[in-house]
Amino acid sequence: MxxxxxxxxxxxxxxxxxxxxxxxxxxxxxxxxxxxxxxxxxxxxxxxxxxxxxxxxxxxxxxxxxxxxxxxxxxxxxxxxxxxxxxxxxxxxxxxxxxTQAQREQALRDEVARLKADLTAALREGNEQDAILALVGRMAKHDPVPPAWLTESRTSGRQGPVTPEVPVVMWSDWHFGEKVCPDDVNGANAYDTDIARRRIDRLLASTCDICHNHGPGNYPGIVIPLMGDFISGGLHPELLRTDEEGRIPSALSVIDILCGALTRMADEFGRVFCPAVPGNHGRNTMRPEYKGYVHTNFDWLIYQLVARWFDARGDDRVKFLIPMSGDALFRVFSTRFLATHGDMLGVRGGDGIIGALGPITRGEIKMRGQSQSLGRSYDYLLIGHWHQMFWGPRVIVANALKGFDEYAGKALRAVPSTPSQPLFFVHPRRGITSRWEITLEDVQQGEVTEWVSVAA
Known part of the structure; x- marks a missing residue:
C-alpha cells in the first residue's frame, strides 16, 4: 500500500x-x-x-x-x-x-506490570458483577416459590361454585429507545419512545377492558411474563447510530414504566406474578456469553431494580421469578409453563416461505426434550424474540410491541403485522381457554355497513 x-x-x-x-x-x-x-x-x-x-x-x-x-x-x-x-x-x-542483563530485567518488569493490569481488569469485572448483586439487594441465585394463588382453586358466588380463571398477558420485545422511520418501511410502522409509551398505555387499558368486560371475572390475580428485549441496547452498529436513547437511559425509562405499569395492574387485579427472563438485546457483550449470562444483561438488571422498588415500598402484591438460567418454569393451577426469550432454542433461521415457523417448531421440540430430561416438563413454551404472534399446540409466541421494522422489511421481506401482545386465560381443569391478541394500533379496515353481508 x-x-x-x-x-x-x-x-x-x-x-x-x-x-x-x-x-x-x-x-x-x-x-x-x-x-x-x-x-x-x-x-x-x-x-x-x-x-x-x-x-x-x-x-x-x-x-x-x-x-x-x-x-x-x-x-x-x-x-x-x-x-x-x-x-x-x-x-x-x-x-x-x-x-543486556539490565534490558532483560526491564522486559520482565514490563511483562509483570502488563499481567498485573490484566489481572486487575479481570478482578474488576468480577467485582462489578458482585456490586450489581449488592446494589439490587436481592439473592438473585434463589428462585422464589410462585405465590399460592396461582395454584389454589377457589370458587365464586356467580351461578354456584365457579372457579375463576387466571389471565396471563405476555410483555415482550418493547425495544425501548429504538426508532423506526415510517419512510423506511413504506409507512407500515413508526416507532420511538413517545409511540412506545402510548402503546404501553393502550396495552394496560386493553388488558383491563378485556378482563373486566369480556373475561370470566373474579380473578385471583394476573400473571405477566416479562419476556425480554425491553431495550434496543444498541445491539448492532446501525442501532448504535440510530437509537433515540442509549442503553442506560433506556433502561432507566423502562424501570420507571414497569414500576408504574405493574402498580396499575396490582390495583386492578389485586396480585401480580412476573416470571422474568432476559433477551438478547439487553446483553452487554458483543456476542452471547453463556457463563453468568444474566449478569451481563440489562433486562436482568431492570427486573432486579423493579423488584427492589416494590420491596422498598413494602408492596407485596407484585412477586417476581427471576431465574439465573434465563428459563422460568411456573404453574398456573395445573398447567405448566416455561418462559424463555426465544433466542436460545438451539436452532437457527427459517426460510422465505414458512418464515420462523420452522425454527420455532424445531426449537420447541428441543426445549421440550431437554426440559423433560431435567425433570422440568411443561405444557406450553412461552417465547418472544420472533416478532410475530403464533399460537401453537405446545408453544405461544408473543409479537413485538415495537412492530414492523427495517430489518423485517428489507432483510426478511416479511409481511407487516399490527403491533400486539398476547393475552389468554387459564382454567384449573380446562387449561387455556380464550386467547386474545391485544392490538396496539388501530387495524386499517374498509367501510363498515352491515353487521354481516355476503359478497356480491
Missing amino acids: KKGKFVASEADRALFVAAAEAVAAAVREGHPPPGVRVRNDAVGAIRRAAASAGVAVNTMRHRYRRAVELGLDGPVREAASERRAQVSDGAPDNPAGRV
Missing part, C-alpha cells in the same frame, strides 16, 4: 505517532530498527517498543506499519541515521540489539 492511501481518525493517528516514537526510542537504545535482520539473541526495536508500551508485539507492529503508511515514521528514520552515525564514529554499540 502506498503512503497516503490509509485514512485514520485523530485518535488512531495519535496511536500511530506514539508507536513510531516508541520504536525510535528503542532504536536509540541500540535495538535493530524495523527491516534489519535480528539475531537470535537480540531484541528488535518493535519488540522492545511493545514491551515498553505494555502491548502485544503484533499490536505494535500493526501500529508502526500504519505509521509508515501515513508517513509518520520520521522519528524512526532519524533515530536509525543517528545510530549509524554513532557507530561509524566509534561509539560503543550494543551489537545487533543484543539483550
